[in-house]
Amino acid sequence: MTFEPNELTPHRSARHFYGADLRRLRMLAGISLATLAGEVPCSKSQLARIETAEAIPFTGLSEEFDRVFKTDGHFARLFGLVSHEIHPEQYRRHMEIEARAVIIREYAGLLVPGLLQTREYAYALFRATAPKASEEDILQKVDARLTRQALLRGENPPDHSVILDEAVLRRPVGGPAVMRAQLAALIERSNSPTSVVQVLPFSHGEHGLLGGTLRLLTLKDGETFAYEESIDSGTLMEDRERVDERMRAYDLLRSHALSPVESAAFIRSVMEALPA
Template identity: 40%
Template sequence: MRFEAAPDGAKRLHRFGLAIRAQRERKGLTLADMAAAHGYSTSAWSRYENGSPIPPELPAKLDELMETQGMFAVLWDVVKDEMWPDRYRDYMRLEGAAQEIAEYAPYVVPGLLQTPAYARALFVAGHPEWSEDRIEREVEARMGRQARFGGDDRPYLSGVLDEAVIRRIVGGPAVMREQLERLLPLLDTKDSVLSVAPFTRGTRCGLDGPLILLTLPDDGQAAYFEGLVNGQLLEDPNGVRIHRRAYDRLRVESASLEESTALITAAIKELRP
């Protein structure tokens, strides 16, 4: 699934960074002081002040350090909703609230499971015209989407990966090996279940693109289906139900835990020097 920060969102991030710098200088703090206070590196603080996406827990820490009575938390609520193009904004809002996320990935590792190096390789290959700074901003934005998985409100994640996903080498053998090694522990946990849909299972059940299904706190359902040209967000119960059934068939057709583990492990071994 392709998410790229909107131009207006990038401008707002830049203004957010200027606010950080202004408050830091008002307090007489250096970047090294900021790093010592909260553990992020001086280079990370420099990126944040220059408009890179920030970790979602940072606004509260900024308010505490700068004594700004919630100013940064309020600013971030505005900025984060404007980071994405209109066609993705509603999806991002729903994803941020979802209690369960189910995803079918036929081409590449889902963004919520990507390592920074894997994500960077995808951006470099897909957007050769982008500057290094733009690429780093996009990588940090993608990593920011993963922050919920480290918190108490982490969603339950279910995923089906086509075997092409684990066979397609993105970023070179070392990057791909790191990515696959990250997937292995997530195959079966209390918060996640992943499986591989092997080539040997043949044709998939009518899905020709990535699919994401969201279960919301009020038990509402949403589906995002990406075709060859663009994506479509569905909240209509009938439309979501059709895609949910297609995903359920994919789960049935995919490999068992043991088979999925063996397929990923074999792919890792093939990538070793």
């Protein structure tokens, strides 16, 4: 029986065109996926997913394709088109994976993670990032965020571990009253049998995730995805090598964080120091 590759549909989107063109040039060059995987920093399985538009090339990979196929920036330019359409789709897929995850690990360098935000804290954030948005739009976003939190309160909630940089606790989002309630909610969450909240104090200094946000989502079958997010975009990582790299960074950070008991006491001290 001959192998029939998945049918490609390059007209559907820039991502599909990218994948179809990658397969076209690879086959013209007579290069197998395994051979290509030996030439670029990407696994054979992930390359297959990129060709069928099931996965998105990570930053820097397009330049590697251009080097291998001598395409003078062709893939780098295509990635520019892909990047304009990937963020909403990546976020949607990220949310789908979150809903199925049995283990969620997070590092937050700037803000309280969405799954742990109070209504008032979330409102202050959305209002600050979209000052011209209508009140209705802001409230819809807040409601959507709070709806996500239901997965932590279900019958079989995922194990949820969070490392909070001290900066997260020191930034009084929404003012002292809102922040005090948010810190109290973190302490309450730390008492849940399925949640672990740890604080990374300023005294630790620099580290590999400084200033960023990282989520590690593990499914029932053991597959783990990594998601990094900035103020206006996010990157979902599925490639084993890149996910393993983020997992090592997270584990190293956790080893330097305060214990859960010490963290709860630390959060309480910050809360009590807020002005009335």
